Amino acid sequence: MPTVYFTTSQFNENAHLSAEDNGVPNMRIVAVAADLYYRERISKERAAPVAKEYFEEAIAKLTKPVTAEEKNPNRKTESRGTIKITGESLEAALENVNDQFLSSQWTDGLPIVAPTPERVKWMLSGTTRSPEEEIGPVSPRNGMATVEKVAINAVMAGAKPEYLPVILAIVDALADPVFDELHFATSTGSFNLVIGVSGPIADEIGMNSGLGLFSFGNRANSTIGRAARMAMINLGHTWPAANDMALVGRPGAHAFPTFAENQAQSPWTSYRVSEGYAESDSIVTISVTGGYGQMGGTKIYGGGAVALVPPENVLQSIIDDIKSGRGGVRETPNGPISGFGSSHRKFFIIFNPEVAQELNSRLGYTRESLQAYIDDQTSVAFENLHPAEIASVQRAIKSGYIPADRVEAFEAGLKPGGKVPGLLRPTDAHFMVAGGIPGYTITMSSYRNGIYKPESHISKPISGATLTQAGRTSSQDGLAAKH
Amino acid sequence: MKKLIQGMAVGVLLLPGLLAFAAGGKDSVTLEVLNPRGIIPPPPFNAPSERVGDLDGKTVGIYWIGKAGGDNFWDGIEALMHERYPNTKTKRYQGPFDLGDERAAQIVKEVDTVLYGVGD
Numbered sequence: 001m002p003t004v005y006f007t008t009s010q011f012n013e014n015a016h017l018s019a020e021d022n023g024v025p026n027m028r029i030v031a032v033a034a035d036l037y038y039r040e041r042i043s044k045e046r047a048a049p050v051a052k053e054y055f056e057e058a059i060a061k062l063t064k065p066v067t068a069e070e071k072n073p074n075r076k077t078e079s080r081g082t083i084k085i086t087g088e089s090l091e092a093a094l095e096n097v098n099d100q101f102l103s104s105q106w107t108d109g110l111p112i113v114a115p116t117p118e119r120v121k122w123m124l125s126g127t128t129r130s131p132e133e134e135i136g137p138v139s140p141r142n143g144m145a146t147v148e149k150v151a152i153n154a155v156m157a158g159a160k161p162e163y164l165p166v167i168l169a170i171v172d173a174l175a176d177p178v179f180d181e182l183h184f185a186t187s188t189g190s191f192n193l194v195i196g197v198s199g200p201i202a203d204e205i206g207m208n209s210g211l212g213l214f215s216f217g218n219r220a221n222s223t224i225g226r227a228a229r230m231a232m233i234n235l236g237h238t239w240p241a242a243n244d245m246a247l248v249g250r251p252g253a254h255a256f257p258t259f260a261e262n263q264a265q266s267p268w269t270s271y272r273v274s275e276g277y278a279e280s281d282s283i284v285t286i287s288v289t290g291g292y293g294q295m296g297g298t299k300i301y302g303g304g305a306v307a308l309v310p311p312e313n314v315l316q317s318i319i320d321d322i323k324s325g326r327g328g329v330r331e332t333p334n335g336p337i338s339g340f341g342s343s344h345r346k347f348f349i350i351f352n353p354e355v356a357q358e359l360n361s362r363l364g365y366t367r368e369s370l371q372a373y374i375d376d377q378t379s380v381a382f383e384n385l386h387p388a389e390i391a392s393v394q395r396a397i398k399s400g401y402i403p404a405d406r407v408e409a410f411e412a413g414l415k416p417g418g419k420v421p422g423l424l425r426p427t428d429a430h431f432m433v434a435g436g437i438p439g440y441t442i443t444m445s446s447y448r449n450g451i452y453k454p455e456s457h458i459s460k461p462i463s464g465a466t467l468t469q470a471g472r473t474s475s476q477d478g479l480a481a482k483h
Numbered sequence: 484m485k486k487l488i489q490g491m492a493v494g495v496l497l498l499p500g501l502l503a504f505a506a507g508g509k510d511s512v513t514l515e516v517l518n519p520r521g522i523i524p525p526p527p528f529n530a531p532s533e534r535v536g537d538l539d540g541k542t543v544g545i546y547w548i549g550k551a552g553g554d555n556f557w558d559g560i561e562a563l564m565h566e567r568y569p570n571t572k573t574k575r576y577q578g579p580f581d582l583g584d585e586r587a588a589q590i591v592k593e594v595d596t597v598l599y600g601v602g603d
Contacts (some may be wrong), residue, residue: 001591004530015601023526041552044559051559055567058560063538063597066531073528086513093512106519115517143521152519235521324513452581476594 001182004061006054010034014186014243016319021141028061028071030054056330061213082117101156105239108229108254114157126161127168127453128464135168137177137181139452140178141237145171153230157255162205165465166220167227169284170195173460175233180288180450184250185238187451190291192250192458194348195225195258196432198271199282200470201462202260205256209260211436213350221294225255230288232434251291251298259434266433268367275459278475287430288456289444294319296345296445302355305438311358315374316439321443322347322429324380344448344456346428352439367431374429378422382413385420424448430457532584535596542572544594548601549577560573 012031021028041047087093131148184191208218230270291296303309413420465471
């Protein structure tokens with residue numbers, strides 16, 4: 001079908017990269033000046049002159065015959081495996097490495113450790129996995145992640161070899177075909193990635209799971225999060241204003257927030273066990289979160305060291321926030337689904353230890369019963385649903401948006417006396433215990449389903465470690481990974 | 484010279500990727516570093532579809548992803564289309580970024596050529 005693609009000038013490079021990645025590098029594109037379009041789109045009268053300015057170009061691109069040049073693939077050659085960089089002194093050469101990597105869009109703007117072959121070999125000593133192992137392509141540009149490429153990026157990020165199995169598990173998750181790294185990496189919103197580690201490897205490599213869990217000063221937390229960012233830059237080939245279109249950037253600009261579960265102060269079974277792994281396993285969980293406010297972003301509850309806020313109030317505030325998701329509209333291939341039953345969110349809740357302990361010891365909640373309580377309290381009685389919401393839920397069921405195994409629960413809610421779930425699944429309220437005493441409870445939320453791929457929250461087992469006792473094998477080795 | 488040899492030793496210890504550390508002068512140190520980029524497997528190549536030649540008697544599809552204000556721009560394009568090509572029809576569509584195979588197949592049946600707008 002002869003097509004002309006319209007974008008704005010701010011997204012022109014992004015459009016060309018996408019066209020190239022999707023096999024139509026010579027797609028005809030009209031780029032409307034961003035400073036005109038966004039200002040003038042406010043009304044028909046103001047938008048009309050902008051349309052007029054680009055009309056002839058659109059007609060020409062619809063009708064002018066395709067040229068021989070447009071039919072030529074004109075493939076680019078692959079870049080070299082090694083690069084030699086010189087300088088008048090060691091310091092000058094290192095500075096040149098940083099300059100050349102940055103000008104090539106291979107780093108994040110902070111100084112890197114030079115990924116020399118020896119340094120990369122040292123990094124690879126942390127895993128039994130073969131350097132040649134192909135993990136999979138990473139969006140948006142589908143660069144192939146191999147164990148060696150991950151190790152190179154881990155070196156650049158300043159990581160140590162004992163962190164590599166954790167970083168590899170993160171890339172296992174990023175490259176999983178069901179995980180939607182494309183949306184968070186490219187959206188105009190500031191969607192972000194948060195990384196949680198559950199399991200004994202966290203203590204062995206010295207991760208912070210306590211006070212200041214998202215703070216600086218811990219090499220493992222900092223460089224694992226930075227290595228994941230480097231992976232998105234160099235395996236996904238992301239770059240600001242080229243294909244990472246976050247209008248004000250992302251909170252994980254240089255390192256995605258990374259923390260460990262505080263199992264020692266948790267009253268509940270570990271997160272990994274709740275996800276079906278063995279207690280002896282170590283896993284990473286990566287979760288898309290709304291940054292700088294999108295989709296609820298990151299919220300903090302409780303009084304910390306300052307105020308007295310009972311755990312009941314913390315829990316009620318979380319429930320109220322989950323219920324506030326009513327009214328979203330989601331475009332689907334079958335048309336928009338609006339009202340309750342659409343745009344479901346998932347929540348990554350980080351309970352601080354004293355709230356978790358009170359919820360358990362005084363209020364009697366186990367992990368499972370708390371999840372069930374949140375599910376019940378965030379469901380809405382049929383009698384309280386607006387007719388448009390009922391229609392929306394019906395449309396969501398009909399379109400296939402509601403998964404087959406959840407249709408029964410949603411249909412049961414569409415009857416007098418019934419309740420329509422606020423979460424697509426009860427387990428979409430994920431929670432770990434982390435932070436210190438005193439602390440705050442945090443919720444991080446985003447779309448439950450990815451925009452481009454099914455999942456926005458996924459866990460992977462850590463295995464193949466050589467330098468720690470934990471993470472050498474996983475109970476899931478040889479099995480399909482959980483998500 | 485003794486100082487230079489000490490410098491070389493420290494440099495080699497600190498940075499095994501050091502290939503050369505000649506006695507002074509421009510570019511006397513060479514570092515070998517590995518390329519961090521994931522190789523992008525080339526996707527199958529598709530040339531743009533052959534164009535319609537002229538729009539007389541044709542139907543132009545206008546696909547829009549529904550972001551605010553875009554309809555005002557497309558109303559302007561549609562009005563110009565009807566004004567300058569009175570024998571050309573237009574058909575408007577709205578949907579997500581990725582219209583999906585089913586919708587794409589439907590549009591292919593209904594129109595001769597498409598203007599596809601994402602607005603960002």
